[in-house]
Amino acid sequence: MNNHVANLQIGDHIGSGQFGDVHAAVDQVHGNVAVKIISQKEDQTDADWDAAKAEFLREAQYLAAAEHPNVVPVYHLGESPDGKSIRYCMKLCAGGSLQAPYEAGPMRLSQVRKAGTEVLLGLGALHARGMIHRDIKPGNILIDENGVARLGDFGLVTDELLHGYAVGAGYSDHLAFEFWEHGVTSAKSDIWALGMTLYRLLHGEAWYAESRPPRMVIADGGFRDTLKWLPHIPQRWRRAIRAMLHDDTDHRCQNVAQVQAAFAGLPVEPDWQCEVDGQQVRWRRQQGGRIIQVEWNRNSARRHDWRAWSEPVGTGRPRTLGGSNGQVGSQVAIRELEAFLRP
Structure with a gap:
């Protein structure tokens, strides 16, 4: 250079x-x-x-x-x-960054696993050279002309500069617990930021914005226990991301290799396309010659309903697959949706 x-x-x-x-x-x-x-x-x-x-x-x-x-x-x-x-x-990466897909809504499990796997390869190379990225987020994951994810905009922020710029730049949502506690970052802070990035990509901007900004609660500790998950996200994905967001760096994933090992076995089926539109969440996927659709209406804490049905790709009749049978509480609806969406 x-x-x-x-x-x-x-x-x-x-x-x-x-x-x-x-x-x-x-x-x-x-x-x-x-x-x-x-x-x-x-x-x-x-x-x-x-x-x-x-x-x-x-x-x-x-x-x-x-x-x-x-x-x-x-x-x-x-x-x-x-x-x-x-x-x-x-x-110049022709595919742009993952900021636009994140803003558009939740990405598919298969898309997030592919991008995450490729980002981990790049991050591992940086860490092996003693470098820290310090700014992992959707906007700094670029897609090249071959559809490959690349980490960009790294290595340009010292801990001293972070203190002065993080809040104003919007990066503070990805600052790890140890930064708020001790004012320092490390390779394990990159793992935290990647965990936050994966969570955001899986849920999209609209869902992410429903919770208090992480920068407002991370310093209190136990942030990973406050995460609100979309019902279709499998437990193995949740455990992997929670392991990346442990407050105690001794109990967090220790290095990129550990994250890669966890990532390799993460399931991507069923690979739902999800859309969050105000108080309504919709899922869609094709199975054989039919399109399965799910609709969840979140009217209030005690007034939720959902229904699932399938429609033929060509000719044929719709089929009812399940639902809440009327209004139910939020926790009941979430449990029922989890059971349906993650068989």
Whole structure:
């Protein structure tokens, strides 16, 4: 990786990272690329900016050692001519990030397991080189032109910088218990952040937003016991994610290899397509020549109902498969749905 200002043609804004904006660009050597631009903030003194800039540039030197098929490569970096910004030139991943799928709704089990498995390979490579990602979240998982997940936007945040930027950047939901307790991060903090990311991908933004923001409760301890699960998420997935979110780092998954071992056996069938729309949750999947559908109405704590039916792909009649037989309480509805959705 070279340290210079390249002849870049900056194009459209395509995203925002923790510290700066990302633009599509054309590089004289690598062609179509992504460029992250980190600029001095309006309220930041020159002295503070110089210190932050030096830290960014110092840590960025480690990026050259992070070459891996599941890590977004950084081609070069440098300062702008006026010294007011830093530019990171990276591979442009044609599939974008997982932020948009997360915002659209819950991802399928098969999709999350594939992306999670690939991210773990990249994260393992970083940890093996003594690096910490520090910012694992849906927006920092990029999909390349071959549909492969790659970790991006890593290694640029020290513990000191986290204190100053985490809350404002929205990253604080993924900060592990030990950060709130002791102000430090480690490789095990990355495992926590990946657990949070997997939970979010499985549930989607609308469901995630129904609970109190994790940053408001993680410091109290026992956060993993507060997670609210969609009924179709299998117990093995829940146990694996809860193991990644243990407050005590001695009892959390100790390394990427442990997470990989747990991930390898996670079930993906039945692989429901789920949609959360206000107080209604719907599931859909094809089985043979029929489409199975489930609808859950969450009217209030004591007024839930659900029904399940199948429809033929071609001609034929719908078939009733189950339901709540009227209004039931939330816990009853959840137990019945779990029994139906996870046979």
